[in-house]
Amino acid sequence: MAKRGPYEKGEAKRGEILHAALEIFATEGYRGTSLRKVAAKCNLSLPGLMHYFDSKEDLLTQVLRMRDETARLRQQERTDPDGYREVIREGARTPGLVELFVSMTAAASDPAHPAHALFAERYPMLRERVAVYLRERMEQGAMRTDIPPERLAALLIAVADGIQLQWLIDRSTDMEQPIDDVMSLLSLEPGER
Amino acid sequence: MAKRGPYEKGEAKRGEILHAALEIFATEGYRGTSLRKVAAKCNLSLPGLMHYFDSKEDLLTQVLRMRDETARLRQQERTDPDGYREVIREGARTPGLVELFVSMTAAASDPAHPAHALFAERYPMLRERVAVYLRERMEQGAMRTDIPPERLAALLIAVADGIQLQWLIDRSTDMEQPIDDVMSLLSLEPGER
DNA sequence: GTCTATACGACGATAGAC
């Protein structure tokens, strides 16, 4: 069901801008990247670009939304550690994007920030999806059950986010090991002591 | 051993600036706080303020250094979970500072950033201190020993950092629970199943 | 060494013409 009229071109251009912005921020990082650079890459003036977005923060927020959407489509319902691993591996290839996510999270602590709503939906959604996976494994008898899956989900996401901060400073940091370690702590198999 | 000559005043003023900057960033957050505001609070012109610092990022880096130093003096060698708890509780009272730390971590991913050296020293030091505590507990027979303390230290710090990201978005997030949960996963006590 | 005044270039944002 193709859009009619002038909307079609506008939506295409909007997508082009978002992809250009994603590429620039991924390569050059969050700091020191201006909207004028993004506009130039799209053969547009700054006001021409701003016609599509309310503000720089709005543009960045939509970049993250697009990023989430493509990641979601690619791995569908993979909430198991292997799915997580894949996400982390890809993040490791694009330090600029990790930096963008972290910077935006900090900025979005202000409820008035455009990205606040995004993260406010995103974290509970992530927790829920991880919790569903953990609950399954518990029902299979493959995991200890003394901590409810919702709490463990918050814990696992914290590990994944937190290790990325250490990795931002030292790129030799192993981002998968801590996830594996938590999972092994949760397993019922021998290995204790 | 008091300093002589004109240095004394300069150092005092430098400290005043750092405290003023800390207060402003703690209350108004990282974004939207300008050096001119900090200068005004110190009854100084902007260049007058810049006489003491190489750049804005340099000033912010020294704010974090000062922050670390006072925290270190106050709790000395407390690397146990209760010491951590205290740090987290105080962080919870000053969202702007947490935002500052997270934003600076992201920015410091660039090795050329003045804060890069700070974090590059800070994380290994933190890991080492936590590892020492964990090793003690292991030797006391109070903890499982199947994962080496160095790896667990990275894990615990990731949990502490990561849960703060979730807390930045949702202030009702319990920042102590995930720490407690990891510690209970590490304990040898019954509770399994 | 401490500090003010002034100016510069770049940023995000907006007004209004086409």
Next chain:
DNA sequence: GTCTATCGTCGTATAGAC
């Protein structure tokens, strides 16, 4: 829908008074 022109503010740089 896209432009030129302009705005206010930012961090920064320099000159020079004391």
